Amino acid sequence: MELLNRPRRLRKDPVIREALAETRVNRNQFIYPYFVKPGTGMRDPIAAMPGIHHFTVDTLLTDVESGLKLGINKVLLFGVQGPKSEEGDAAWNDRSVVPTAIRELKKAFGRDLYVITDVCLCAYTTHGHCGIVHDHEVVNDASVERLVKMALAHAQAGADMVAPSDMMDGRIGAMRKGLDADGFTNTALMSYAVKFASAYYGPFREAAGSAPGFGDRRSYQMDARNGREAMREALLDEDEGADILMVKPALAYLDIISQLRQRTDLPLACYNVSAEYSMVKIAAAAGLIDERLMTLENLHAFARAGADVIITYHAREVVEKGWL
Numbered sequence: 125m126e127l128l129n130r131p132r133r134l135r136k137d138p139v140i141r142e143a144l145a146e147t148r149v150n151r152n153q154f155i156y157p158y159f160v161k162p163g164t165g166m167r168d169p170i171a172a173m174p175g176i177h178h179f180t181v182d183t184l185l186t187d188v189e190s191g192l193k194l195g196i197n198k199v200l201l202f203g204v205q206g207p208k209s210e211e212g213d214a215a216w217n218d219r220s221v222v223p224t225a226i227r228e229l230k231k232a233f234g235r236d237l238y239v240i241t242d243v244c245l246c247a248y249t250t251h252g253h254c255g256i257v258h259d260h261e262v263v264n265d266a267s268v269e270r271l272v273k274m275a276l277a278h279a280q281a282g283a284d285m286v287a288p289s290d291m292m293d294g295r296i297g298a299m300r301k302g303l304d305a306d307g308f309t310n311t312a313l314m315s316y317a318v319k320f321a322s323a324y325y326g327p328f329r330e331a332a333g334s335a336p337g338f339g340d341r342r343s344y345q346m347d348a349r350n351g352r353e354a355m356r357e358a359l360l361d362e363d364e365g366a367d368i369l370m371v372k373p374a375l376a377y378l379d380i381i382s383q384l385r386q387r388t389d390l391p392l393a394c395y396n397v398s399a400e401y402s403m404v405k406i407a408a409a410a411g412l413i414d415e416r417l418m419t420l421e422n423l424h425a426f427a428r429a430g431a432d433v434i435i436t437y438h439a440r441e442v443v444e445k446g447w448l
């Protein structure tokens with residue numbers, strides 16, 4: 125057959141395929157999430173997320189140390205602790221588990237480890253919402269005030285970067301101002317700028333004990349049907365001083381990552397969330413899919429869409445098993 129264009133020529137052998145791969149992922153792009161609770165000596169498996177654990181500060185230090193040797197040098201901390209209260213005061217208490225973990229991690233690993241913290245009230249409030257509730261409504265400005273206090277508590281403990289995940293209006297600007305006023309001009313802000321109201325957070329809410337006690341999060345998280353609004357949210361956060369913009373979840377929102385890549389010069393992060401992770405793990409355990417291949421396919425899709433950094437529960441296993 126006479127045929128001028130034969131794209132398969134360049135797919136013939138692994139050597140040429142490797143040379144021409146348009147997208148590469150490496151471990152420096154990974155941010156690895158950790159769930160931290162009070163106490164000592166515990167490393168309890170989270171049933172909804174196979175391979176992920178609840179750590180106490182001491183076991184966290186051990187795990188982070190072994191991760192660092194593999195090149196996992198950026199972590200995202202989530203606190204799981206009581207006492208829960210109406211306004212979530214434990215969220216900005218400097219004796220809470222996250223500030224304690226930050227101080228210990230920084231003491232042990234200094235600048236070798238980059239410590240990022242999730243800033244949100246939902247794990248600390250009795251009602252499980254991400255802000256302050258008045259008359260069954262999550263009120264914006266009072267929530268922002270508390271979230272700024274939480275960001276400050278993390279910065280004071282030594283966090284390199286804080287990552288607000290609440291989706292209140294104006295919190296990025298308020299946090300930047302609050303951090304700067306307190307001298308934390310070098311504490312970076314990664315905004316969960318485009319965070320959709322999503323069923324993909326299910327396993328996480330079990331892990332963090334942060335499911336809303338009434339209603340849902342649709343009055344603050346974004347509607348999954350909206351792409352233009354996503355750009356608006358992201359660009360507002362850029363104007364307010366975000367250093368990195370995040371899209372979350374990742375797999376069902378690759379179009380959003382790719383569109384945003386065209387609209388901003390800021391670095392982009394995507395959050396490969398809990399159910400995206402657990403679906404792969406559970407399908408693999410059932411013998412339905414090849415875990416290594418599916419994980420790598422997903423990770424490369426994030427990078428191809430335009431994500432610079434990838435927050436993923438797969439990170440540790442991917443580097444441990446040398447999948448990249």
Ligand code: PBG
Nearest residue numbers: 244246289324325328397398399
């Ligand atoms: C808290 C928060 C959530 C996630 C990260 N921060 C859950 C939620 O908004 O309900 C989800 C992470 C995941 O599913 O892995 N605001």
Ligand code: ZN
Nearest residue numbers: 244245246254
């Ligand atoms: Zn929240």
